[in-house]
Structures are given as structure tokens and as C-alpha cells.
Amino acid sequence: MYWTGFTPDEAREILVNKDKSKRDKRMELAEAIDIFVKDGYNIGIAGFVNSRQPVAAIHEIIRQGKKDLTLSFQSAGLAVEYLAGAMALDPTRCSIKRLEFAYWAHESFGISPLFRYLAESGKVELEDWSNFNMSARFKAGAMGIPFIPCRSPLGSDVMQANRSKIMECPFTGDPVALLPAAHPHVAVIHVQEADIYGNCKIKGPLFTCPEIAMAAGYTILTCERIVDHERIINDPNRVNIPFFAVDAVVEVPFGAYPGNCHSHYYFDERHIKELQAAGEAFRKGDRKPLENYYTHYIYEVKNTAEFLSKIPYKQLQHIQQIEIRDFRLIHSVSRSDNGANAKSPAMLHRQLSSGR
Known part of the structure; x- marks a missing residue:
């Protein structure tokens, strides 16, 4: 068995040794990415398709030129699309090595031209799972167990494309699939509200974000706004990610733009189509629109505020x-x-x- 992030023992050791005191974890985004994201790391990407995708964090990863990344996620769109575009333009500047995932596209906005380009040209390793399987893998990581039994892969051929194993259940004698735990080196997650310690509340669907945070060795949490600690703890049952699972808190309004952030903003259909059109042009041999997009919106700006100033x-x-x-x-x-x-x-x- 091989592990593409931390091994279960390494992840457990990191969790045990973490400073679990309540301390101010606010950082600038560039500082958080520089500290916690290294070349060759497995990045756990939270959110779902184009909802609450950690776009601001991904833009900073691109600006800092992180390379040979493994991306682990359930279903994603914009976050991985941006990384793919950066790699397509210049793999010496930013690159993806491997993908462990269930779905990469844009739902009502169509398929991903850049995923199609990377996959058809054999530029990335692919490990295919179902959405439930990836959720279960993060759940196993959050629970601190090296694998989790699951029935769902048995009815399909998806097991031919991943590392799952079949064994006989010692209690029933029936076959059961074993899925390896997922322990990304670092998770990048965007939420609506968090306090300075890292406690957060998520509005709308959770998208396995709590499990990804608990499974990862380190977690960077971007949020629409930082709120008072008392506001978070006045309803403790609504704290979706606890402070001890978080290593950096960054306030980034519109941090999921041009995707959706429930109760804050809807998808920007016009901008998503602009990015998609540039990606499709690249896939068909015209680099210029994608080069112009990345120069204008990512490389020529210092942060999300400057990116938004162009919208x-x-x-x-x-x-x-x-x-x-x-x-x-x-x-x-x-x-x-x-x-x-x-x-x-x-x-x-x-x-x-x-x-x-």
C-alpha cells in the first residue's frame, strides 16, 4: 500500500502534537500558503463543484508557483480548473502530478475543457472514485483509521481505477470493499464565518468540509468574515469545524468567487463562461485567451481584492x-x-x- 499524503500514523502524530490552545490564527493568505503548502504536497480541496470552492487560496497557490501537487477532492470545478490552466500554460511554473477524485466539471456550465486537455494528453495521474467513496475516505482519515469498509464500489467497475481492496467480511462472510483513508498534507477550505481561533459555521450543505479538515495534517481556512468568538459559541452545536483542526484563518470576502457562497453571493455566470471559453480555446490550440486571462486576473494582481477590482x-x-x-x-x-x-x-x- 502506498500513501499519497500523510500515512495514518504520520497524521495521528501531527494531530497529537499540535498546539490545541486557543490562540489567534489570523494570517494573510500569502503567508498561510507559503507556510503550509509545499511542492509535492497532497492538497485536500473542499467545497463541491463550484459552491464554496477555495478560489482565493488556489489563486495564491498559483502565484507562488507550487508544483507536483496531488489534488484530493469529492467533486470540484473552479479550484482545480484554475490549477489546470496554470499548468497548461507553463508546467514549470505550477503543476499537478496526480488527481484522486470523483468528478471535475461545472455542472450547468458544462464540462471542463482543461481537465479534458490534461487527461487526453496524459499529463496527470488519475485515480477514480465515486463521490461517496471519496467522502468515506476523508471520513476514515477524520476518524483516525487506516481504511473504511464500504459496499458501494462492488456494483461497478470503478475499483479497477483505484486502490480499493475486496475482502470477506468476518461477520457475514459477504464481500466488502476496503477504502484507504485520505490524509492530505493540507486542506484548503472556504466558509462563511469563523472566529480568530478557527471555529467556523458553514451555512448550507457541508460538502464533507469538516471531515477534510480533520483528515488533513494542516488546514487553511478562508472565510467571508471573521466574527466574534461569542457569536460562534452561542450555538455550539452549529460549530462545523473546531478550532483545533485549523492552522490558519484568513478573512477573504468573495473568497469563492466566481463560484457561489451560500447566503452571500450566487455564481457569476458571465465570468465562469469567460474562463471556460479561454480554456476551450487553449484546448483547440489558441493559447492567447488563457494567457490573457491569467495575466490580467491572477499574475498581475497581488491578492483577491485586486482581482475583484477588475470585475x-x-x-x-x-x-x-x-x-x-x-x-x-x-x-x-x-x-x-x-x-x-x-x-x-x-x-x-x-x-x-x-x-x-
Whole structure:
């Protein structure tokens, strides 16, 4: 058996020896990436497809030129797309070595042209899992066990593309698949709120983020805003990631942009399509649009604030209004008629966008 991040024993030793005192973990993003992300590391990417993707952290990883990375995630879109684009343009500057994942695309925005480019040209190692399998692997890492039994791979041929093993259950005699624990060297996670110690609350789906944080050796947590510790602990059952699992806290408003961050902003369809179009042009042989995109939005800026300064204000305002109004409408309808006549978020988005 080989491990692409920390071994279970190494991960346990790191957790045991960590300073678990309540201390101020606020850092600048560039400092956090410099300290915790090294060449050759396995990076656990949180979020799901284009929701709460740690885009700001990924942009900084690209600017600092981290290389030979292994990326471990359930389903992702924008975070890995940005890394793929950087590698496609110049693999000596930033590169991916291996992927352990279930899905990489953009759902309603289409497939990933840059994943297609990397996969078809054989530039990255691929280990294929289902979404549940990757969740289970992070769960095993969070629990401190070296593997976890699971039935789901047995009904498919996905086991031919990964390191899972089959054994006979000692209790039932039936076959069961064993999935190796995932212990990324470092996790990058974006959330809505956190305190200075690293306790955080996640609004909306959790996307296995707590398990990724607990499974990783180190965790960089970016957040829309840092709030008072008392605000976090006044409802302790809502603390989704505890402070002792976090090593750096960075306040980065719009840290998941151009993706969605539930209750803060919706997807920026226009900007996502701009990135996708540049990636598709690259795949077909035209480098210029992707080069221009990375120069303009990543390499010529120092941080997320400068990146956002290049986006039209009305564009940012629109995605905030859509998300906040969707959020309020959904909850008001749910309260008024128990959801009997509730519209889906997609229907509400179309209605609000058209001004009706």
C-alpha cells in the first residue's frame, strides 16, 4: 500500500502534537500558503463543484508557483480548473502530478475543457472514485483509521481505477470493499464565518468540509468574515469545524468567487463562461485567451481584492442581490405555506434575473 499524503500514523502524530490552545490564527493568505503548502504536497480541496470552492487560496497557490501537487477532492470545478490552466500554460511554473477524485466539471456550465486537455494528453495521474467513496475516505482519515469498509464500489467497475481492496467480511462472510483513508498534507477550505481561533459555521450543505479538515495534517481556512468568538459559541452545536483542526484563518470576502457562497453571493455566470471559453480555446490550440486571462486576473494582481477590482461593480452587486433575494424568498415561502408552492432556487434565479 502506498500513501499519497500523510500515512495514518504520520497524521495521528501531527494531530497529537499540535498546539490545541486557543490562540489567534489570523494570517494573510500569502503567508498561510507559503507556510503550509509545499511542492509535492497532497492538497485536500473542499467545497463541491463550484459552491464554496477555495478560489482565493488556489489563486495564491498559483502565484507562488507550487508544483507536483496531488489534488484530493469529492467533486470540484473552479479550484482545480484554475490549477489546470496554470499548468497548461507553463508546467514549470505550477503543476499537478496526480488527481484522486470523483468528478471535475461545472455542472450547468458544462464540462471542463482543461481537465479534458490534461487527461487526453496524459499529463496527470488519475485515480477514480465515486463521490461517496471519496467522502468515506476523508471520513476514515477524520476518524483516525487506516481504511473504511464500504459496499458501494462492488456494483461497478470503478475499483479497477483505484486502490480499493475486496475482502470477506468476518461477520457475514459477504464481500466488502476496503477504502484507504485520505490524509492530505493540507486542506484548503472556504466558509462563511469563523472566529480568530478557527471555529467556523458553514451555512448550507457541508460538502464533507469538516471531515477534510480533520483528515488533513494542516488546514487553511478562508472565510467571508471573521466574527466574534461569542457569536460562534452561542450555538455550539452549529460549530462545523473546531478550532483545533485549523492552522490558519484568513478573512477573504468573495473568497469563492466566481463560484457561489451560500447566503452571500450566487455564481457569476458571465465570468465562469469567460474562463471556460479561454480554456476551450487553449484546448483547440489558441493559447492567447488563457494567457490573457491569467495575466490580467491572477499574475498581475497581488491578492483577491485586486482581482475583484477588475470585475465590474454591477456584476458583483448582481450576484449578491440574486443570492440574498433567493435566500430570503425561499425561506419566506417555506414559512408561509410549508413549501407547498415553493419554487426551486433555479426558478427563482430566472425570475429575479428577468425582473419579475
